[in-house]
Amino acid sequence: MKTIGITAGIKNNEVIVDRSVVDTVVKLGFLPLVFAPVSLKTVPVPGVNFDALILSDGPDITPIFYNEEPLPELRETDPHRDQFELNLIKNTHDSNLPILGIGRGMQMLNVAFNGTLFQDIYAQNSGAGVQHIQPNDLSLESHHVNVTDESELAKAVGTHPYVNSHHHQAIKTIANNFNIVATAPDGIIEAIESTDQTMLGIQWRPDKLLNDPKQEKIFTNFFEKLN
């Protein structure tokens, strides 16, 4: 059975991982393997422990990792988790294994390849006119995104999907080896694909929208190379 590594967070001394991500992996017929960021020196070895990686959602990313000082609007971060995930991304990509970043996971992919973030969308981007922190539950959609016609993502969700949204950070400058493949109506970056097609980042939470077959197709299309 193929195994998908899933990154987790630590809060109040407890390892936390979104049940919806674990359930999605199981539904696709893979074995979930949750990685707690317990030690900077202990990074799982791809190919031995897992066959692909999902970078899960979580807190803000510490700005030192993209060479910025913290702005007043920055929220709580976990620099140990950040460093662990940066090491894990490098090991996984060096082993040519696929990486899917969701929410914070997309932002982490961008930072890992030298892109930068808005530490707070609304403080730093006066043109941001879409609500990116929806008050509704994430099982409900809240805004549309425009997806590039030629992208792999469009094969799953089409060019104008309706998605959920819960983030106050976003990609500011895109990493060199990625293409922007989806944006919100206010221009905020909503999805990226690596030029070698081994990495996909989604800013919204498709794992919370699996009642929509298009959202499930994001996962099935991306991981079909593992079957």
Ligand SMILES: NCCCC(=O)O
């Ligand atoms: N929860 C998404 C990652 C952090 C943020 O942009 O709010």
